[in-house]
Amino acid sequence: MEHAVEQKAVPGLPRLGTPAPPFQAETTHGPIRLEDFKGSWLILFSHPADFTPVCTTEFLAFAEIAPELKQRNVELMGLSIDSTYSHIAWLRNIEQNFKKKIPFPIIADLNKEVAGLYGMIMPGESRTETSRCVFIIDPNGIVRAMIYYPLTTGRNMDEILRLIDALQTTDKHGVATPANWRPGDKVIVPPPKTAEAAEERVKAGYECVDWYFCKREEPK
Amino acid sequence: MACINVDGTLVASARTLLVNLVEPRSAEEASARTGLPLYRVRASLREFLQAGLVVEANGTYLLTDVGRKRLAGQG
Numbered sequence: 001m002e003h004a005v006e007q008k009a010v011p012g013l014p015r016l017g018t019p020a021p022p023f024q025a026e027t028t029h030g031p032i033r034l035e036d037f038k039g040s041w042l043i044l045f046s047h048p049a050d051f052t053p054v055c056t057t058e059f060l061a062f063a064e065i066a067p068e069l070k071q072r073n074v075e076l077m078g079l080s081i082d083s084t085y086s087h088i089a090w091l092r093n094i095e096q097n098f099k100k101k102i103p104f105p106i107i108a109d110l111n112k113e114v115a116g117l118y119g120m121i122m123p124g125e126s127r128t129e130t131s132r133c134v135f136i137i138d139p140n141g142i143v144r145a146m147i148y149y150p151l152t153t154g155r156n157m158d159e160i161l162r163l164i165d166a167l168q169t170t171d172k173h174g175v176a177t178p179a180n181w182r183p184g185d186k187v188i189v190p191p192p193k194t195a196e197a198a199e200e201r202v203k204a205g206y207e208c209v210d211w212y213f214c215k216r217e218e219p220k
Numbered sequence: 221m222a223c224i225n226v227d228g229t230l231v232a233s234a235r236t237l238l239v240n241l242v243e244p245r246s247a248e249e250a251s252a253r254t255g256l257p258l259y260r261v262r263a264s265l266r267e268f269l270q271a272g273l274v275v276e277a278n279g280t281y282l283l284t285d286v287g288r289k290r291l292a293g294q295g
Contacts, residue, residue, distance in 0.1 A: 031266075
């Protein structure tokens with residue numbers, strides 16, 4: 001017996017490959033619109049609350065990779081349901097205690113407007129805090145990747161950098177990237193879509209296990 | 221307001237940006253000259269326009285007399 005799979009679209013929630021919901025928000029760098037990031041990649045991420053230990057480790061870690069992201073034309077912007085004053089006090093506290101300046105803006109989403117647009121609140125976890133969400137938005141404003149972590153678990157910066165590298169490699173060379181791919185590793189040649197192309201693929205000089213599974217060196 | 225303090229004075233990054241608009245420049249050019257991130261330049265230019273400190277024409281921004289006076293601490 002077949003079961004009908006019904007999937008109701010939730011209006012406004014971002015989907016991969018669709019435009020990121022536009023917004024204007026108060027931040028620690030003043031009012032910022034999503035469109036201000038046009039031409040750059042953007043990592044928009046939420047954290048549960050200021051002055052909490054896991055979030056502090058994450059902010060230190062994001063600040064640590066910020067220069068590497070900059071080299072890749074990637075900007076960072078945080079978000080939580082705290083006030084600008086709370087954000088400023090926390091950032092100053094981090095600088096004082098950990099000797100690290102947080103170089104990116106943080107949205108003060110007191111009315112939960114942006115959190116609502118992006119589905120950052122998981123009521124099963126908390127109705128008053130945003131979970132650890134990451135939205136990677138490309139220079140054209142398209143949502144390219146989403147990562148959700150629970151309140152208890154700090155994010156992995158290596159994976160975020162790896163994901164950015166993978167997306168940029170895909171865009172630049174029209175390839176896909178295999179599991180655990182790292183820059184410099186071989187990349188996947190997208191599978192052929194016709195029988196004729198499959199026939200040609202195995203003779204094309206790639207490193208093929210079979211017609212649908214071919215790798216090549218990462219293009220320079 | 222992120223660039224203009226409540227007493228009307230300009231924050232340091234705003235002054236840096238305005239000084240670079242004595243000649244018409246695009247947001248991208250202003251970002252390259254000042255080292256400020258492009259998103260921040262765009263947000264600041266929006267604020268400058270609202271305050272009458274710059275005018276925009278064909279995608280370039282130019283300091284106004286109001287902006288000059290504000291830079292000189294007279295506005």
